[in-house]
Amino acid sequence: MNPLQLTGSAPAATNPAMMSRIRGLARRFDSRSGGRTVCAVMMMAGFGSVLSGCVNVTAPDKPIVIELNINIRQEVIYRLSQDAENTIKENEGVF
């Protein structure tokens, strides 16, 4: 369906005159709705052809693993080397 029919930018109908304007809009869409025919033809052509127009999203069966190693910057590792050494010495029980 044309979204305009549902969420048209026209303000909400508050009096009979506006209601008739909205009805007119709806009629116009109905009269020129070639889209509806195409949709019906697609339906008749089979379920498969209708599905082919869809985007299927399937959840992967395996957990998504983010490879954090790509974030390790070599210059940072060099800079941290001495700092890491001190940390090891300060916490000998843990290392």
Added chain:
Amino acid sequence: MNKTRFSSSAAIAGVLALSFLGGGMALAQEGRDPAYAAARSAGQVGEQKDGYLGVIGSQPAAIQAMVRDINNRRRAIYTDKAAGKSTIEEYAFATACRLISQTKPGEKYQAADGSWKTRDSGAPDRDARCP
């Protein structure tokens, strides 16, 4: 009388010497829990290349719990030390480079390809990004 006095003072001296020796040994192994030290030298646990301790193969629940506990403490240290310098992963990685270099022959470490290796007298097979 004289003899007994001598023997008691000798005993005191012995106890003192033992306590000094014990103190010295405790100082040499500073902090590392005996169970942890044993698991390391037995090759039940090894140094991973990401800065954490790994369990090698299937080990008793006590070993697994010990490794989890040590890794929690390591993560806390890395988080604290990395602040303002780098990411936690980077800090942990830099520490791993050092830790793997410091493994003793017979201890296990994770090689650059991710496999477990036993440290020998040669240089360890570290990640290419290690300094």
